[in-house]
Amino acid sequence: xxxxxxxxxxxxxxGLDFRFxxxxxxxxxxxxxxxxxxxxxxxxxxxxxxxxxxxxxxxxTKRGWNVRFCRMDDRSRSLPANFLxxxxxxxxxxxxxxxxxxxxxxxxxxxxxxxTAGGLLVxxxxxxxxxxxxxxGTSKTLLRDLIGELLSGxxxxxxxxxxxxxxRYGGNLREVFLHLYDLWxxx
Amino acid sequence: xKSLRVELNEGRTTYRPGGELKGRVVWTxxxxxxxxxxxxLWFTKGRGTEDAEIVDQVVLHAPGLSGDRAFSxxxxxxxxxxxxxxxxxxxxxxxxxxxxxxIARQEIILSPSGEEIDLxxxx
Numbered sequence: 001x002x003x004x005x006x007x008x009x010x011x012x013x014x015g016l017d018f019r020f021x022x023x024x025x026x027x028x029x030x031x032x033x034x035x036x037x038x039x040x041x042x043x044x045x046x047x048x049x050x051x052x053x054x055x056x057x058x059x060x061t062k063r064g065w066n067v068r069f070c071r072m073d074d075r076s077r078s079l080p081a082n083f084l085x086x087x088x089x090x091x092x093x094x095x096x097x098x099x100x101x102x103x104x105x106x107x108x109x110x111x112x113x114x115x116t117a118g119g120l121l122v123x124x125x126x127x128x129x130x131x132x133x134x135x136x137g138t139s140k141t142l143l144r145d146l147i148g149e150l151l152s153g154x155x156x157x158x159x160x161x162x163x164x165x166x167x168r169y170g171g172n173l174r175e176v177f178l179h180l181y182d183l184w185x186x187x
Numbered sequence: 188x189k190s191l192r193v194e195l196n197e198g199r200t201t202y203r204p205g206g207e208l209k210g211r212v213v214w215t216x217x218x219x220x221x222x223x224x225x226x227x228l229w230f231t232k233g234r235g236t237e238d239a240e241i242v243d244q245v246v247l248h249a250p251g252l253s254g255d256r257a258f259s260x261x262x263x264x265x266x267x268x269x270x271x272x273x274x275x276x277x278x279x280x281x282x283x284x285x286x287x288x289x290i291a292r293q294e295i296i297l298s299p300s301g302e303e304i305d306l307x308x309x310x
Binding site: 001002004006178181185186 | 271
């Protein structure tokens, strides 16, 4: 199977809508506003934190916020040199995806910069000094729902044991989807 | 009724590296747009991190509520369109109207053979 036809390719996964439990985008942003535009999206690996941050980021931009965004991952564990070169103003929101990966010195710089910024929104694996805006989690039902959306209209050529996959990867849906990508790729 | 489409000359969708791509973008917007951007770009699709590069671009400021505009791009020598199991590289001509945003895309194949390079058979 060609990569572009694989239903578990990154583009397809990025197209999945975030599944809220007991909230929606607007109620979450209202809550963020009530907390002085400071908050954290918290959750374990592969639970949708980045997906939710993307959604909130887009809505905040449409609402007129100037969003200054940075994503941390294994390849990039410090703030880019120019990220804080200009002091952020009150109309700017600092968004950091993966604040846990920032070294201590960058956290200090970020904390200082956020005093002049209009707000700070981060994702983290655990709660910290920022108020928890939303706690992401996964379930086997959610996994089935997402796979149903990814495969809508397609005949499923294989039938993986999703419950076993979910348990094998400890609920990390990103890892489950990578496994399914490889499985589909062999067909 | 709003519409945006990219039409390539002679309905071509396959091109040789270094060749010329000609087409036109036709639009009718619901509100007067600020810009119309036509880009030639490639992007990857598959497992893991995606990559993309805009190779060339034409920008029209205040394009008007509706119109029809020709464009042409000189195609680079690489990368070729290809598909393996882990990654595919696709070329598109993309038109973007802003604001509000409308996007139209036309995929093309860029390769010396005129066909996407198939790497799925490789180990």
